[in-house]
Amino acid sequence: MKTAFIALATGALLAVSAFAENPHAGHDAHANHTPMTAEAITHEHSLFHLDADWQTQDGRSIRLDQLAGKPTLITMIYGSCTTACPVLVNDARRIDRALPDAIRKNLQVVVVSFDPARDTPERMADYGADYDVDAERWHFLHGAPADIRTLAAMLGVRYRDNGDGTFDHSNLLTLLDPEGRVAERSEGLARPVDPIVKALERLHETPRAEAVASD
Amino acid sequence: MKLFKSPTIATALAFGLISGGLSADDRLVHDGEFMVDGKIFGLPEARVYTEDYSGPPVVGDYLTAVPHLAELDYEGNRTHDVRMDVISQQIEVAPGKSYNAWTFGGSVPGPTLHVREGDRVVFTMKNRSDEPVVITEPVNGGSPFFGQVQANPIQKNQPAVSPMPHSMDFHSGTVAANDKWQTIPPGATIEFEWVANYPGVYMYHCGTPSVLMHTAQGQYGAVVVSPKEGFPTDDQVDHEYVLVQSEFYLTEDEYTEGYRYDHEAAMARDPSQVTFNGHVNALHDAPLRANAGERVRLYVLNAGPSGTSSFHVIGAIFDRVWYEGNVENEWHGMQTVLLGASNGAVMDFIVPEEGSYKLVDHEFADAERGAAGTLVAGPRKQ
Amino acid sequence: MRTLLITLMLSLPIAVFAEEAGMVYIDGGDWELPIVREDTGQSGRVEDFLLDVHQVTNAAFLDFVRANPEWRRDQAPGIFRDAGYLSHWPSAEGLGEGNAAPDRPVTRVSWYAARAYCREIGGRLPSMTEWEYASERQRQALEIAPQDYASQLFSWYANPGAGDLRPVASGPADGLGIHDLHGLVLEWVEDFQLILGRGDDIDLLTGSCGDTARFLPEFDEAHYATFLRFQSRSNYQPVTTTSTLGFRCAYDPE
Ligand SMILES: [Cu+2]
Numbered sequence: 001m002k003t004a005f006i007a008l009a010t011g012a013l014l015a016v017s018a019f020a021e022n023p024h025a026g027h028d029a030h031a032n033h034t035p036m037t038a039e040a041i042t043h044e045h046s047l048f049h050l051d052a053d054w055q056t057q058d059g060r061s062i063r064l065d066q067l068a069g070k071p072t073l074i075t076m077i078y079g080s081c082t083t084a085c086p087v088l089v090n091d092a093r094r095i096d097r098a099l100p101d102a103i104r105k106n107l108q109v110v111v112v113s114f115d116p117a118r119d120t121p122e123r124m125a126d127y128g129a130d131y132d133v134d135a136e137r138w139h140f141l142h143g144a145p146a147d148i149r150t151l152a153a154m155l156g157v158r159y160r161d162n163g164d165g166t167f168d169h170s171n172l173l174t175l176l177d178p179e180g181r182v183a184e185r186s187e188g189l190a191r192p193v194d195p196i197v198k199a200l201e202r203l204h205e206t207p208r209a210e211a212v213a214s215d
Numbered sequence: 216m217k218l219f220k221s222p223t224i225a226t227a228l229a230f231g232l233i234s235g236g237l238s239a240d241d242r243l244v245h246d247g248e249f250m251v252d253g254k255i256f257g258l259p260e261a262r263v264y265t266e267d268y269s270g271p272p273v274v275g276d277y278l279t280a281v282p283h284l285a286e287l288d289y290e291g292n293r294t295h296d297v298r299m300d301v302i303s304q305q306i307e308v309a310p311g312k313s314y315n316a317w318t319f320g321g322s323v324p325g326p327t328l329h330v331r332e333g334d335r336v337v338f339t340m341k342n343r344s345d346e347p348v349v350i351t352e353p354v355n356g357g358s359p360f361f362g363q364v365q366a367n368p369i370q371k372n373q374p375a376v377s378p379m380p381h382s383m384d385f386h387s388g389t390v391a392a393n394d395k396w397q398t399i400p401p402g403a404t405i406e407f408e409w410v411a412n413y414p415g416v417y418m419y420h421c422g423t424p425s426v427l428m429h430t431a432q433g434q435y436g437a438v439v440v441s442p443k444e445g446f447p448t449d450d451q452v453d454h455e456y457v458l459v460q461s462e463f464y465l466t467e468d469e470y471t472e473g474y475r476y477d478h479e480a481a482m483a484r485d486p487s488q489v490t491f492n493g494h495v496n497a498l499h500d501a502p503l504r505a506n507a508g509e510r511v512r513l514y515v516l517n518a519g520p521s522g523t524s525s526f527h528v529i530g531a532i533f534d535r536v537w538y539e540g541n542v543e544n545e546w547h548g549m550q551t552v553l554l555g556a557s558n559g560a561v562m563d564f565i566v567p568e569e570g571s572y573k574l575v576d577h578e579f580a581d582a583e584r585g586a587a588g589t590l591v592a593g594p595r596k597q
Numbered sequence: 598m599r600t601l602l603i604t605l606m607l608s609l610p611i612a613v614f615a616e617e618a619g620m621v622y623i624d625g626g627d628w629e630l631p632i633v634r635e636d637t638g639q640s641g642r643v644e645d646f647l648l649d650v651h652q653v654t655n656a657a658f659l660d661f662v663r664a665n666p667e668w669r670r671d672q673a674p675g676i677f678r679d680a681g682y683l684s685h686w687p688s689a690e691g692l693g694e695g696n697a698a699p700d701r702p703v704t705r706v707s708w709y710a711a712r713a714y715c716r717e718i719g720g721r722l723p724s725m726t727e728w729e730y731a732s733e734r735q736r737q738a739l740e741i742a743p744q745d746y747a748s749q750l751f752s753w754y755a756n757p758g759a760g761d762l763r764p765v766a767s768g769p770a771d772g773l774g775i776h777d778l779h780g781l782v783l784e785w786v787e788d789f790q791l792i793l794g795r796g797d798d799i800d801l802l803t804g805s806c807g808d809t810a811r812f813l814p815e816f817d818e819a820h821y822a823t824f825l826r827f828q829s830r831s832n833y834q835p836v837t838t839t840s841t842l843g844f845r846c847a848y849d850p851e
Contacts, residue, residue, distance in 0.1 A: 045676030153835040376759040378839035380832035400837045475755035
């Protein structure tokens with residue numbers, strides 16, 4: 001909380017640099033949409049209970065419970081967002097790149113769009129390609145509006161369609177453990193990667209057998 | 216949650232074994248805490264969770280019903296585990312005038328918490344506004360508050376159900392309000408800590424909008440933080456009482472029997488009742504007691520929500536007044552003490568002779584609406 | 598249900614169809630929320646939609662639970678509901694007396710459960726804007742004076758009848774033909790957390806103290822009565838269930 005201002009300021013700087021390498025840059029609809037503080041998460045339940053089909057950037061159908069068994073880093077963005085979202089995806093990439101190989105190869109990264117009308121799987125494929133990430137482990141998802149709203153509620157992400165192609169939303173990265181429970185959250189932009197990297201190291205060291213079955 | 220840096224310190228604090236010989240660092244309990252000018256800041260984030268709790272809605276040895284104040288029977292500082300759940304309760308504030316109050320613990324004002332400057336409070340509150348909770352029957356594991364309410368049930372407390380989001384704001388705490396004082400929905404529980412950094416007579420209240428409605432509905436009470444070294448007259452005080460003044464804005468309900476909150480009157484600051492300790496007869500039916508020549512100490516809080524109190528005792532002069540309850544703010548020989556909404560004060564006076572002494576808000580429109588009480592003085596004890 | 602809806606719509610004028618299916622067709626229009634949002638300059642547009650004439654009953658929700666046992670109170674995952682979910686029913690698949698009677702509005706349902714129900718029957722929860730729009734249109738149609746609207750709502754807030762709810766649609770449905778928008782139980786909407794939410798940066802202090810002035814164009818009782826509804830809704834969690842919180846569904850015209 002105390003560092004929010006600093007984080008935002010840094011985020012704005014990074015946003016400028018991300019802007020340069022973002023092919024969707026130039027779309028300047030709403031450069032200053034409002035960041036919304038994420039809702040506190042008060043549960044320790046698995047998100048894999050979400051009964052919904054999503055489309056990956058290569059058109060495959062996927063359900064969240066197919067991610068079981070490995071940790072997953074998840075965030076929500078929209079493709080035409082030129083300010084916060086590129087920073088957020090870059091934050092996920094910074095975490096990914098900071099990991100030792102043995103941990104990285106098990107990490108799955110999920111980027112879900114708020115904006116299914118514009119962010120088709122094809123467009124998400126382009127979007128993902130710009131980040132030069134491992135498409136095997138990185139899933140850019142398109143889903144039904146109701147499922148997007150449900151997932152956001154489960155993660156504590158707030159968002160609002162401004163009706164002009166922009167969305168106000170929380171800037172949140174959530175790490176799910178192999179059972180789909182929230183293991184760590186990082187709110188804000190361009191935050192230190194440490195908390196999530198450390199949480200991933202802890203998950204890596206915890207023998208699977210000890211993991212409690214989730215509800 | 217209790218990420219104590221050192222189990223020894225935690226234990227020592229819990230048992231109240233530490234009386235000030237600690238280095239600054241030892242008073243810091245959680246990672247991230249820091250000290251400025253002897254005061255502790257940077258407390259851990261509040262935790263909101265759900266729990267299966269249906270026990271007493273008020274837990275803690277130092278929580279009492281007005282006008283009682285718990286005795287601090289320990290040396291130095293300690294950590295208090297305090298629970299005050301939000302419950303809905305039908306209460307009477309004047310003969311025949313009852314309404315569904317939103318309360319902390321079931322009475323209006325809620326329980327008075329007494330701690331010492333430097334103490335730490337680990338506070339838990341479950342929003343049980345959607346659950347009928349009875350406070351007028353014997354309670355196991357509850358605080359002294361229940362016995363005192365049951366001995367003098369002037370508000371005729373009856374359980375009610377009125378689910379609403381609520382929050383808790385302790386004026387005695389120095390924290391980030393958006394975290395600790397955050398609103399929780401019915402069924403949720405919040406836990407947070409605060410340290411009594413400054414002595415005083417403080418208000419606590421629900422801060423959920425409309426804050427006017429939530430406080431006028433009854434969600435407030437007093438915290439007394441006694442100064443570390445006490446007040447200069449402590450050893451001469453014979454009786455201590457807590458008085459909370461507040462306004463009620465009630466109107467007859469057009470749709471159901473009884474009374475309800477009148478928002479228009481609250482906005483116009485036109486109360487239907489102004490009371491000491493939550494009932495126009497609270498200090499008449501059970502007057503305060505003392506004897507001629509004794510020193511009486513009052514801990515007075517004006518909870519508002521919107522009015523002022525010009526607090527006066529007819530026939531007495533306040534020998535000493537510590538405004539806001541801070542020992543540094545000492546006044547002498549005061550006839551009337553003006554308290555704005557949420558101001559408090561500690562007031563000592565010497566009972567002149569046997570007789571009846573009226574306590575009033577000298578703003579007589581308030582006194583006429585009920586802000587009056589009685590202290591009955593017996594003869595001088597030899 | 599979805600098929601039924603489409604078939605019927607092909608053969609009947611939409612208003613007739615809606616009425617028979619227990620819905621009301623609501624014409625959209627330009628409209629502003631009664632609560633001021635600082636960051637919007639544009640006037641809001643509400644599209645046409647259909648709304649259930651009454652709240653979902655215990656009986657209807659029981660049908661849904663029977664058909665979808667994953668929503669039984671003993672099977673619904675904890676991530677989708679708090680401990681009070683359907684706790685007023687005598688058993689996981691059994692109704693009873695009073696608030697658990699078949700004709701009473703279903704309460705103690707989480708936002709997730711309400712949405713699952715509406716989705717199952719081919720609908721959705723109304724958006725906050727749609728619900729408020731319907732409420733205001735209904736008030737206009739019934740010519741309810743602001744003071745009467747306020748008195749009724751404050752009376753409900755003071756004494757929400759949580760222990761003893763009426764059956765749904767007990768009175769006549771005048772005006773738009775919608776029952777019980779006010780005075781029976783509060784209703785979930787799709788975007789309940791937005792506006793005045795504790796996480797909404799346009800209102801940093803809403804969670805802690807009253808700066809309601811920024812949200813109210815007028816300080817009369819009617820606006821406060823409305824504000825309290827917004828405020829309460831915003832502070833629920835999606836798993837929250839209470840004895841005075843139910844829902845009804847909305848539908849898109851095909
Ligand atoms: Cu409250």
